[in-house]
């Protein structure tokens with residue numbers, strides 16, 4: 001099995017509304033997103049991406065367009081966190097992203113996978129698949145979400 005991994009970083013705010021301790025407070029993280037793709041090297045002599053699963057710049061471009069540019073410097077708020085949504089809606093031009101689950105690193109890794117998997121599939125077909133998303137919330141805390149197949 002052959003995989004490649006591209007790492008991107010972004011900053012975002014969140015809170016975990018029911019948390020027993022400090023994470024119920026508004027705070028932010030420098031998240032690191034590692035995108036792992038599985039497939040076979042392209043065999044197309046003379047092509048720019050010959051010998052690659054996918055050009056790392058294309059891996060990055062897709063993730064930036066569909067996820068990282070949207071989440072970077074945003075506040076990620078759970079759709080059930082109505083108090084927080086009310087507060088954020090009062091801030092003019094605030095960058096808020098409503099997510100369908102509580103924004104733990106586990107749930108954000110799953111959401112990132114669900115957003116990105118079809119994008120890579122659309123551009124590069126069935127020969128390539130998004131095998132894993134690893135999302136670091138802090139340098140010592142992360143979640144992995146792996147394709148089930």
Ligand SMILES: Nc1nc2c(c(=O)[nH]1)N=C([C@H](O)[C@H](O)COP(=O)(O)OP(=O)(O)OP(=O)(O)O)CN2
Nearest residue numbers: 016019022023029103104105106137138139140141
């Ligand atoms: N399983 C999870 N546990 C926690 C999550 C989470 O998303 N999933 N999130 C938080 C907080 O949001 C925050 O990330 C604190 O995490 P923690 O690793 O405790 O951060 P610290 O900086 O305090 O950790 P160090 O041990 O100092 O590196 C809490 N738990």
Ligand SMILES: [Zn+2]
Nearest residue numbers: 014023027029
């Ligand atoms: Zn946190």
